[in-house]
Amino acid sequence: MGSYRKWGWGLGIATVTAVSAFGIASWQANAAPGDPSPGVGGMLPKVSDPDPVPEAAAGTGSDALTSTEVDKARAAALTPQLAADARGVTGEAGPEYLSADLGLDGSGREAELYFYDYKTDKLVKQVVDASTGKLVHSYSATGMQPPASPREATVALDLLLADPLSAGFKAAYADATGQAFAGKEGLNVTAHIYKAKPADTGASQCGKKRCVQLIVQTGDGQFINVTDVVVDLSGRKVARLS
Amino acid sequence: MKFRTIAATLLATGSLALVAPGRAEAAPEPSPCGAAATVKETLPNGTTWQLCWRINDRAGLVLNNVFLSSPRQPEPVQVLNSIRLAQLNVPYDSGDTEYNDLTEYGLGSYNMETLTGEDCKGGSARTGSDGGADPQQRELLCVSAEPAGLANRLHDYEYDEETGEGTEKVYSRQGHELVLRAISKVGWYEYVTEYRLGDTGQISARLGATGDLAPGEYSQADRGWPIGKEARDYATMHYHSAFWRVDFNIGGKGGETVEQYDTKLDGEGAMTAKLTTTRKTIAKEGSFNKADRRWWRVASPTSTNADGHKRSYELITGADDPYEGHPETQPDVTFTQANLCEKWASDNISDPECPLGIKTILDFAADKQKMTDPVMWVRVGFHHVPRxxxxxxxxxxxxxFDLAPRDFTAINPIAPDGRENVNGNPYPEEEPSTPSEPPASSAARN
Incomplete structure (x- = not known):
């Protein structure tokens, strides 16, 4: 399973091919091997500090996908059929885009893009060859809930604020800030996926449906506790955990 | 690519499936990574570490293709294919709250913190992608070299037969570690993913937690600790069970074997107790727990050091609280055959390409496959009683936990000049009292 690498880091220039800068700059910027000077007066020994380079159009080996590669892969992954059939978090046409990365432990440069179809509650995985930009595999399944996107977090907050259960949140906001809640501007919201546990009541559909709990922070850094509330993004409703 | 084949046969891919040709045979292996993703640093004692890094949206910092070299072994030798976090399970003692921070939230993407303030003081902040859906180039990895204290010492005395005079020499060295650090904000907690690569060849993996306690988790005295005035605000105790996935590729040859060593009392010698050490080869997938004097190593059958010994790395565990609330948070280490569908030590149910029913490491190991490419899953738990x-x-x-080199080089990589010939019995003309093989091999059993 990809463990038998044919390349290696040889000495010096032996491996300098596609990435001519690989290893050279940092090697030379460093103390020579055997240099016994660890810095003086409690200073840390030096490490190289290369200037950041502009993001390449295409990555190499285990490099993260570049912006260009992600853009190309997204275009290929969003097939006309998917764009027409699937629905996003607010019900609009097209699936909700969640993430793009190389296969986590693989060795190739294949972009794995994940989308959520709120119409069927299916997680869609589109595998795109990062070098050709072609869609090569497609998979989907229900009952799978990877982390929420920032957009899903924002929509979840909107759903909460529009629900009577937001009274608790607004009271907690007033307690924390000394001011009445006047709107979501300035709030920082993140979301984590909520899946129902056997003892849960009120949100037992979560897991099959896409649900989140929110972490809300005011502009000055205070957390407003809303951990007793679950937002069901699939059903567009809000529940309180018992 | 077993992964795709298995998934394709097990899953009906539904209406979204495409007619796609079989995966093309892999092109020639690419270079390990580009310059921006490379860390290559030589520590003051001469040890060089070279590796690739990237941020995954859920795992956070991932190290790939980790190579080690040193002045007496200048050709870089691979140690790891990859190392990364594989889950962070945080259940509260109230029984009412639980988080899986990697799979329900994610350490990367928008949760990855841009280095600022004193995050990387004295080090080099490296820019790379945050692994997000719309990836941003940010300063995310701190690379620094830090003192590790006194590394070795020897007060030597050399007698010169010709002059009849003795010379005293003190060898004394400070050690250093190459430290890689990235910071993730997960709700109110902030987690520091850190790898410390020592000039001795040791790799230390650890997770730090800072930030704030959960603002809404308060209990009674038997499940919390009062952190405000008087006996009112009992912050709820909770667990952090962290899992790492470690994929060795020793010498670039793969195919490692896993061994467990145990030392037991074995009768009385002329002066004191005798102890005997036995080796058990772990050929099939399984989960294991610590015992006194028990340890594990992952050894290459084909990559040897200059002494002809198998290169290996040993797992060294330290402080740990197992969490009995789940079956998968109890074993200290699990070894499984590499499988790309086995990504997360628990809550491993978020890839439509993969079969259902492989939810935790215990499921991964359940069929007890024979291991030809072992992956090591290390769990370390911490029960946090707030204060x-x-x-x-x-x-x-x-x-x-630590991964220590065992026989990776014939002598240790920072041995000073003057000691490079000290390797084995200094008086070889005298018969050893026991057979010359390592102690365990003669007592091997399967």
Whole structure:
């Protein structure tokens, strides 16, 4: 399973091919091997500090996908059929885009893009060859809930604020800030996926449906506790955990 | 690519499936990574570490293709294919709250913190992608070299037969570690993923937690600790069970074997107790727990050091609280055959390409496959009893483990000049009292 690498880091220039800068700059910027000077007066020994380079159009080996590669892969992954059939978090046409990365432990440069179809509650995985930009595999399944996107977090907050259960949140906001809640501007919201546990009541559909709990922070850094509330993004409703 | 084949046969891919040709045979292996993703640093004692890094949206910092070299072994030799976090399970003692921070939230993407302030003081902040859906180039990895204290010492005396005079020499060296660090904000907690690569060849993996205690988790005295005035605000105790996935590729040859060693009392010698050490080869997938004097190593059958010994790395575990609330948070280490569908030590149910029913490491190991490419899953738990000092920000609390080289080089990589010929019995003309093979091999059993 990809463990038998044919390349290696040889000495010096032996491996300098596609990435001519690989290893050279940092090697030379460093103390020579055997240099016994660890810095003086409690200073840390030096490490190289290369200037950041502009993001390449295409990555190499285990490099993260570049912006260009992600853009190309997204275009290929969003097939006309998917764009027409699937629905996003607010019900609009097209699936909700969640993430793009190389296969986590693989060795190739294949972009794995994940989308959520709120119409069927299916997680869609589109595998795109990062070098050709072609869609090569497609998979989907229900009952799978990877982390929420920032957009899903924002929509979840909107759903909460529009629900009577937001009274608790607004009271907690007033307690924390000394001011009445006047709107979501300035709030920082993140979301984590909520899946129902056997003892849960009120949100037992979560897991099959896409649900989140929110972490809300005011502009000055205070957390407003809303951990007793679950937002069901699939059903567009809000529940309180018992 | 077993992964795709298995998934394709097990899953009906539904209406979204495409007619796609079989995966093309892999092109020639690419270079390991580009310059921006490479860390290559030589520590003051001459040890060089070279590796690739990237941020995954859920795992956070991932190290790939980790190579080690040193002045007496200048050709870089691979140690790891990859190392990364594989889950962070945080259940509260109230029984009412539980988080899986990697799979329900994610350490990367928008949760990855841009380095600022004193995050990387004295080090080099490296820019790379945050692994997000719309990836941003940010300063995310701190690379630094840090003193590790006194590394070795020897007060030597050399007698010169010709002059009849003795010379005293003191060897004394400070050690250093190459430290790689990235910071993730997960709700109110902030997690520091850290790898310390020592000039001795040791790799220390650890997770630090700081930030703030959960603002809404309060209990009674038997499940919390009062952190405000008087006996009112009992911050709820909770667990952090962290899992790492470690994929060795020793010498670039793969195919490692896993061994467990145990040392037991074995009768009385002329002066004191005798102890005997036995080796058990772990050929099939399984989960294992610590016992006194028990340890594990992952050894290459084909990559040997200059002494002809198998290169290996040994797992060294330290402080740990197992969590009995789940079956998968109890074993200390699990070894499984590499499988790309086995990504997360628990809550491993978020890839439509993969079969259902492989939810935790225990499921991964359940069929007891024979291992030809072992992956090591290490669990380290910490039961956090909050205290007044945890406000605020919380002082960093750490959990982790070490991987120590065992026979990776014939002598240790920072041995000073003058000691390079000390290798084995200095008086070889005298018969050893026991057979010359390593102690365990003669007692091997399967």
């Amino acid at each position: 007044d000092e945890d406000q605020s920000p919380m002082p960093m609390h750490w959990q982790g």
